[in-house]
Amino acid sequence: MFLGNVAPTISLPLLKILFHRQCTGLNDPSEKYFRSTREKMFGKKLEDMGGEEEWNKLEPALAKLNGWLSANGPGRDNLLTGDRIIFADIQLASLLIWAKVVCGEDSEDWKRLASLHDGKWKRFLAQFEKYGAVDI
Numbered sequence: 001m002f003l004g005n006v007a008p009t010i011s012l013p014l015l016k017i018l019f020h021r022q023c024t025g026l027n028d029p030s031e032k033y034f035r036s037t038r039e040k041m042f043g044k045k046l047e048d049m050g051g052e053e054e055w056n057k058l059e060p061a062l063a064k065l066n067g068w069l070s071a072n073g074p075g076r077d078n079l080l081t082g083d084r085i086i087f088a089d090i091q092l093a094s095l096l097i098w099a100k101v102v103c104g105e106d107s108e109d110w111k112r113l114a115s116l117h118d119g120k121w122k123r124f125l126a127q128f129e130k131y132g133a134v135d136i
Contacts, residue, residue, distance in 0.1 A: 007091060009061035014095055016042070017050035017058065017109065021102045059116060065092075066117045069124075078124055093128040096121055 019038055023031045023046065039045055069077045076082035079089050096113070103110040114122035 007088075010058060010065065010092070011095060013050075013054040013058035013061070014099060014113075016054045018099055018102045019049055020046040025102070055112075058113075062116055062121065066120055069120070078127055090128075093125055096125045097128070097132075100125070 023035055026034055035046055042049060069080065072079075072082035080086055099113055100110055103113075114125075
C-alpha cells in the first residue's frame with residue numbers, strides 16, 4: 001500500500017523541489033547528464049520545477065501519512081506499524097535524509113519540510129540517526 005499509493009505522492013513532488021539543488025554537488029559531466037535526462041523527462045528546466053505547485057502536492061500527501069501515523073496512538077506515532085521499523089519507514093527516512101543533505105539543514109526548504117505537522121518529519125528522521133554511521 002505504501003509503495004503504490006503514498007510514496008509516489010511524496011517522492012515525486014519532493015524530487016522536483018530538490019532537483020536543481022542536486023546539481024550543485026555533482027562534477028561537470030555528472031551534472032550535465034543529470035540535468036539533461038531530468039529536463040528531457042519532465043519537459044522543463046530544473047530551475048523551473050519545484051515551486052509552490054509541488055509544495056501544494058507534497059504537504060497534503062504528508063498530512064495523509066501523518067494521519068496514518070497518528071492512528072497508531074500516542075507514543076506509537078513515529079513508525080508506520082507503531083512499534084517496529086519496516087521498509088516503508090526506511091524509504092521515507094531516506095527521502096528525508098536526502099532532502100536534508102541536498103537542501104542543507106539551515107535552508108528554508110528543509111526548515112519548512114521538517115516543521116510540517118508540528119515537527120513530525122524532523123522527529124521521524126531523528127529516530128534513524130543512530131543508523132547513520134556504523135562502527136566496524
